[in-house]
Amino acid sequence: NQDEDKLTEYMDELEFLAFTAGATVQKRFTQKLTQPDSKTFIGSGKAQEIKEYVKENEIGTIIFDDELSPSQLKNLEKEIEVKILDRTNLILDIFAQRAQTSYARTQVELAQYQYLLPRLTRMWTHLERQKGGIGMRGPGETEIETDRRIIRDRITLLKDKLKTIDKQMATQRNNRGKVVRAALVGYTNVGKSTLMNALSKSDVFAENKLFATLDTTVRKVVIGNLPFLLTDTVGFIRKLPTQLVESFKSTLDEVREADLLIHVVDISHESFEDQVESVNNTLMEINAHQKPMIMVFNKIDDFSYDKKDEDDLTPSTKKNISLEEWTKTWMGKSKYPTVFISALTKENFPEMKKMIYDEVMKIHISRFPYND
Ligand code: GDP
Structure with missing residues (x-):
């Protein structure tokens, strides 16, 4: 079955990404829906199934292959009572780990703030703040509770910083003749x-x-x-x-x-x-x-x-x-x-x-x- 092959490949890739970020995958869950649930992304039966598994096996994190909306993330965390990462958060985390130059770090920091802004009220941020871990590296750790205005200012600042470096780099490219x-x-x-x-x-x-x-x-x-x-x-x-x-x-x-x-x-x-x-x-x-x-x-x-x-x-x-x-x-x-x-x-x-x-x-x- 071609669809199933695809699904396996996608899950393999996600597992590889999780591994890259430092996590070990214990179990995979999949669900076929014509459309994601607008409130919780997956159906309530599936959420229940995952919740039970999480409880029994002391799972620390659930990772989704798609980007969830801020409210889907919040609702799911409330329902399953565990930290949830989506694909975007996972990839941002990997980039944060790997960024070596100040330019790359600025880019990742900006992306992380943009991701964070609409998701400020999440539950596990309070639980996980002290512990750190995947998805919590970078700006999330200390500033997560500061108010949106501060983050917006920071975003503006980072954008300006990038603009300056962009100009320098364009000049360098021109100089290559x-x-x-x-x-x-x-x-x-x-x-x-x-x-x-x-x-x-x-x-x-x-x-x-x-x-x-x-x-x-x-x-x-x-x-x-x-x-x-x-x-x-x-x-x-x-x-x-x-x-x-x-x-x-x-x-x-x-x-x-x-x-x-x-x-x-x-x-x-x-x-x-x-x-x-x-x-x-x-x-x-x-x-x-x-x-x-x-x-x-x-x-x-x-x-x-x-x-x-x-x-x-x-x-x-x-x-x-x-x-x-x-x-x-x-x-x-x-x-x-x-x-x-x-x-x-x-x-x-x-x-x-x-x-x-x-x-x-x-x-x-x-x-x-x-x-x-
Ligand atoms: P990049 O992400 O596209 O830059 O890929 P890398 O150059 O980092 O290579 C990814 C992995 O593939 C590394 O583990 C390499 O050793 C491996 N790799 C690269 N080229 C070959 C090849 O020709 N044959 C095999 N077997 N492995 C390769």
């Missing part, structure tokens, strides 16, 4: 950073340089005497909280202003097609979908679909298709140059580099038409 800029895009965890490292280290001449005070790294890479800038971007995930989409504008500016996109896909992931679509949608939203692009299908070393033997006449399904067959599907026939690699074992690296070289060269030539 006419060098061709490529950006790695792709769903989270597909291997962008690994590829970035492999590309910049494996080359004869590679220079590590952090151009901006953002967690995005920009490095100079040289392939066959042709230098270009390569950016690693963060933040591509299904249902990225809108607060973050807003505040991570500059991260996406790197993509918006790139000359070439290198779209990395984790081919070993069961729902990589969804991930490709999700990334393409984001590109569309920021109006970057018409840029030249190279499709890099990564992790072929970890490609786990069973290969059919030659006499097997049963039709290929997603579960038994071989890599060779994959390359004959939409992937191989994409309107973009396409390559299948492993960033780990560096399989097919020469082919990929040639592809990148050709694309960068095309852009370079269009810029300097009179050079030899």
Whole structure:
């Protein structure tokens, strides 16, 4: 059943996110409703079932895969009597843990305040305030009870701070001149950073340089005497909280202003097609979908679909298709140059580099038409 496969994948991803934030998942609950309950998101029977389980097993937190409205959160916490996190809160927490630069931390803090503002009256904030824990890192801890006006002032301040840094970063980008800029895009965890490292280290001449005070790294890479800038971007995930989409504008500016996109896909992931679509949608939203692009299908070393033997006449399904067959599907026939690699074992690296070289060269030539 396709719907159930999807559901399992979504729950797997949520469990992975929870794990990333430091939680262990004990049990999954699902419910089919034509529409979420406006008051409690799930139905009252399901809420009761969860409440009983929580009591019996001393569960500390319930995590929802969607963003709940402030009143749904409040009602559910009252009913189940346990701390509830939604997907947005969980992702914000992970970003808060990972933000390393002051710019990224400011962005996350802003997003957290925007999330917090309409949810100030929540119950567990009183219970959990002293304890901390997931969803309570950052601004939530001490200022949760201060009045909305103070938080609004803080939001204004953070926005101003970001605006100033944004301007500095735009200037830095302008100063990079006419060098061709490529950006790695792709769903989270597909291997962008690994590829970035492999590309910049494996080359004869590679220079590590952090151009901006953002967690995005920009490095100079040289392939066959042709230098270009390569950016690693963060933040591509299904249902990225809108607060973050807003505040991570500059991260996406790197993509918006790139000359070439290198779209990395984790081919070993069961729902990589969804991930490709999700990334393409984001590109569309920021109006970057018409840029030249190279499709890099990564992790072929970890490609786990069973290969059919030659006499097997049963039709290929997603579960038994071989890599060779994959390359004959939409992937191989994409309107973009396409390559299948492993960033780990560096399989097919020469082919990929040639592809990148050709694309960068095309852009370079269009810029300097009179050079030899
Ligand atoms: P990013 O979130 O897109 O930057 O992904 P990372 O570069 O952090 O990689 C995510 C995980 O995938 C890491 O554990 C990598 O070691 C792993 N990974 C990256 N490339 C490959 C690959 O080609 N094969 C395999 N098997 N694992 C890979």
